[in-house]
Amino acid sequence: MADAVQPISGTNKPFPASSKPFAPEDETALREALKRCSPSTFEAAIQFRKTCNPEHLPAVVIGVIERFVEPDLRVKLKDADDDLRLIEDLGIDSLTMMEIVILVEDVLQMSINNDELRNLRTVGDVKMFIDCKVRGLPLPKPTKFLPIEQIAAIMPIQPPFLFLNEASVSSSGANAKYKITGQEFFLQGHFKDNPIMPASIMLEALGQLGVLFLLEGIVTEPGKIVSPATIFFTGCEGVRAHRLCRPGDILTLSIKPKRMKMPLATFEGAIRVGQEKAAIAEEITLTFGYSEAFAPPPVVNGVEHSAVNGVEVGSPTPLRAAVNA
DSSP states (O other): OOOSBOOOTTOOOOOOBOSSOOOHHHHHHHHHHTTTSOHHHHHHHHHHHHHOOGGGHHHHHHHHHHHHSOGGGGGGGGGTOTTOBTTTTTOOOHHHHHHHHHHHHHHHTOOOOGGGGTTOOBHHHHHHHHHHHHHTOOOOOOOEEEEHHHHHHHOSOOTTSOOOSEEEEETTEEEEEEEOOSOOGGGGSSSTTSOOOOHHHHHHHHHHHHHHHHHHTSOOOTTEEEOGGGOEEEEEEEEEEOSOOOTTOEEEEEEEEEEEETTEEEEEEEEEETTEEEEEEEEEEEEOOEEEOOOOOOEETTEEEEEETTEEEEEEOHHHHHHHO
């Protein structure tokens, strides 16, 4: 088969186009490989193999994933939600993931190291990974998934004014969910006998997601961290509310950084309920600052060791204490 893209195993250099033209037999082989995928997936793969244009990659990746997802779950892929989790939301196990990788390698004529797959947890992770491999860019940091307990431990904002139940943070943005329970303090007066989530609180939730991204998603200077005590809301632009949100609704929040230069970080944000748009903010701007990174004392045999007046003192780590309890 004449290769339109040359696989470069063990490197992350860009995949150059081959001097050989994309021949009819190549198209036949590609059609056979993608025979259980949608026609749009095949067309995107053809265009990529002919032009090596990375703009066609998302359609190829989504189409290949859709091929291995159960029919009743494929509707979730129609909106191309990058936050969809491969295991929890799409039911893709490790063996199925390997089948997806083998087909992607065959279609895109590239080589993927199995070790590189360990951190791929969402559709967005897969799309970003493939795009970086093709463009020869450094692979992104893996997405972090944070439950409410971890969010509360990280955030300076605390319940009952914390409006993130779970979140995921990557180098390209952050996503979160919040369920309106009906027990929120502000619903007692907003409005009488007609509880509705205030738009200002939805904007606050997007701002909180921006705070979480600053604390967990950005790469700082060596020896520096973003200090939670320095993050404050400074302004917003282009805010629109599109839907009333009531108790029982699950808000899906997303933010993406637009400009990031200390001391200012500007994000675009959106909230959905299911497939419906609930609110958008074209720009949310926060101010932030750095502080010195704290280096924890070394742990030896489950004991933290530090020096006090030149004498080393050991104390069990919280994890060890919990295990021994």
